[in-house]
Amino acid sequence: MIKTLHKMGVRSNHMYFAGLCSIGLACTSWMVARSTEHAGLDRADRWGIFVGEWAPTFFAIGVALRMEETHRDIKEPGMETYEETQRIRPRTHAGV
Numbered sequence: 001m002i003k004t005l006h007k008m009g010v011r012s013n014h015m016y017f018a019g020l021c022s023i024g025l026a027c028t029s030w031m032v033a034r035s036t037e038h039a040g041l042d043r044a045d046r047w048g049i050f051v052g053e054w055a056p057t058f059f060a061i062g063v064a065l066r067m068e069e070t071h072r073d074i075k076e077p078g079m080e081t082y083e084e085t086q087r088i089r090p091r092t093h094a095g096v
Helices: 002-007 012-036 041-052 054-074 082-088
Strands: none
Touching (some): 002 054, 012 041
């Protein structure tokens, strides 16, 4: 799923922004539900919690996308790891 999102152009910054927006939306929905609906404070709390539960999901997807982006950066051509460079270089004895 994360690779598919990455291929679709969704980046980790987009998910972090969505998480921050959902926190703001949770506060806003709580205030609106409290003032406009006369169902009481319990219903407003439920609305705020319902929308507030989206934020951790967005942040978790953002972290997974960041790992995918980092993984892709490491595998770029011309970027060898330490082990790969050690196999290419010939070994020499000390002092020779």
